[in-house]
Amino acid sequence: MTLDAYHYLGLGAALFSIGVIAVVTRRNAIGVLIGVELILNAANVNLVGFSRYAGGLDGQVFALFVIVLAAAEAAVALAIILQLFDKRSDVDVDRASTLRG
Amino acid sequence: MLEATLFYLFAAMAVVGGLMAALLPRIVHAVFSLLLCFLGVTGIYLLAGADFLAITQLVVYVGGVMVLLAFGILLTGRTAEALGEKEVRPRHRLPGVVLGLLLFAGLLAAVMASTDFRAGGAEPADGTIAGIGRLLLGDYIILFEFASILLLIALVGAAYLVRRERA
Numbered sequence: 001m002t003l004d005a006y007h008y009l010g011l012g013a014a015l016f017s018i019g020v021i022a023v024v025t026r027r028n029a030i031g032v033l034i035g036v037e038l039i040l041n042a043a044n045v046n047l048v049g050f051s052r053y054a055g056g057l058d059g060q061v062f063a064l065f066v067i068v069l070a071a072a073e074a075a076v077a078l079a080i081i082l083q084l085f086d087k088r089s090d091v092d093v094d095r096a097s098t099l100r101g
Numbered sequence: 102m103l104e105a106t107l108f109y110l111f112a113a114m115a116v117v118g119g120l121m122a123a124l125l126p127r128i129v130h131a132v133f134s135l136l137l138c139f140l141g142v143t144g145i146y147l148l149a150g151a152d153f154l155a156i157t158q159l160v161v162y163v164g165g166v167m168v169l170l171a172f173g174i175l176l177t178g179r180t181a182e183a184l185g186e187k188e189v190r191p192r193h194r195l196p197g198v199v200l201g202l203l204l205f206a207g208l209l210a211a212v213m214a215s216t217d218f219r220a221g222g223a224e225p226a227d228g229t230i231a232g233i234g235r236l237l238l239g240d241y242i243i244l245f246e247f248a249s250i251l252l253l254i255a256l257v258g259a260a261y262l263v264r265r266e267r268a
Binding site for chain 1: 102104105108112115116119120122123124128131132135138139142145146149150151153154157158161162165166169170172173174176177193194196197198200201202204205208209212213229232233236237240241244248251252254255256258259260262263265
């Protein structure tokens with residue numbers, strides 16, 4: 001049994017789907033953030049898989065940029081969550097519905 | 102074959118950790134099972150010969166994002182318990198999981214049906230740090246600079262967002 005790019009793509013699809021489950025079912029905003037991190041990791045697994053089987057390092061460079069984006073996004077998202085907690089004393093995304101039309 | 106065995110081991114770590122992170126009722130448990138997932142992904146990177154990326158994954162995710170999430174829970178804790186409610190509403194869980202499974206099946210079908218990646222198959226690079234350094238400061242120098250600016254903006258923005266307004 002040899003590995004090919006499909007193994008990496010399958011793992012990426014699984015992690016992405018799990019991340020989507022976390023995003024749509026979690027009520028805690030930090031849980032939603034966990035889901036987003038899973039989704040970004042899924043993208044990275046795909047990029048690394050392509051880099052491995054197509055040759056060249058460009059896929060890994062893009063994965064590095066995704067990691068940078070994920071770190072920046074986590075910091076800003078946590079700042080927003082803390083501000084939400086300050087204003088409403090909970091972090092329930094179901095209740096943060098002030099903008100609902 | 103050793104490579105395949107290791108791949109399935111690390112993939113199982115990542116998927117099980119991810120599932121626990123998505124479905125465990127307590128948010129603290131979810132964050133710490135995310136650690137298992139990240140370690141599994143790190144193993145996948147090592148297996149694919151992406152050594153620098155594996156190190157970065159460890160440092161940024163396990164050392165940075167995990168600590169950030171843990172701090173977030175510390176600072177916003179006692180909400181779920183105080184509310185006396187479940188972190189995941191039972192009536193939301195089943196549709197969410199069904200949606201995830203459908204998405205997974207659809208993605209797999211799309212990948213298998215419409216692509217042909219079996220061709221090719223380069224050997225994994227032997228040490229990627231020098232090559233990545235050359236690419237980052239050569240072909241991708243503009244992106245590299247933009248990433249630095251983005252990090253600066255995120256740093257300033259996060260500090261600005263969390264400040265308390267003085268009354």
